[in-house]
Amino acid sequence: MTVKGILLAESLRVGASLEIPLTVHKIYRTEAGEVDLGQPRAWTFIEFEADDQASEALARALSDVLEAKLGWYCDFRSDEETFVVFAGRIFRYSRGDREARSEAEAYARSVGVPTSQLDWPE
Helix, strand or coil, rough: CCCECCCEHHHEECCCCCCCCCCEEEEEEEECCCCHHHHCCCEEEEEEEEEEHHHHHHHHHHHHCCCCHHHCCEEEEEEEEEEEEEEEEEEEECCHHHHHHHHHHHEEEECCCCCCHCCCCC
16 A cells, blocks of 8 residues: 655745655646745656555655745545654544544644645535
């Protein structure tokens, strides 16, 4: 089994290195950022998958390399669980658990994520 997600290249701290095995399926750029909030206009999306046995290690590794400013996060999921990872903070919950998702969303807002960007899939 695997976990699947999207990592934004711009979310990585300058000088940070993510060193965990990922299978990359697609890389693309689009204008998605909110410049008025200090975000870069163009974002680089990296669609990935990883072995679900590595999901905890992946979450910890992402938490160590994500930029704290602007509330950057990375989300990924298995068939059963959703992970939403911020710099220094990891949310892990059963897919469809509205209360746990609300906690992750509240934290995201508290670190500057606009409501329009609380769009990780269940």
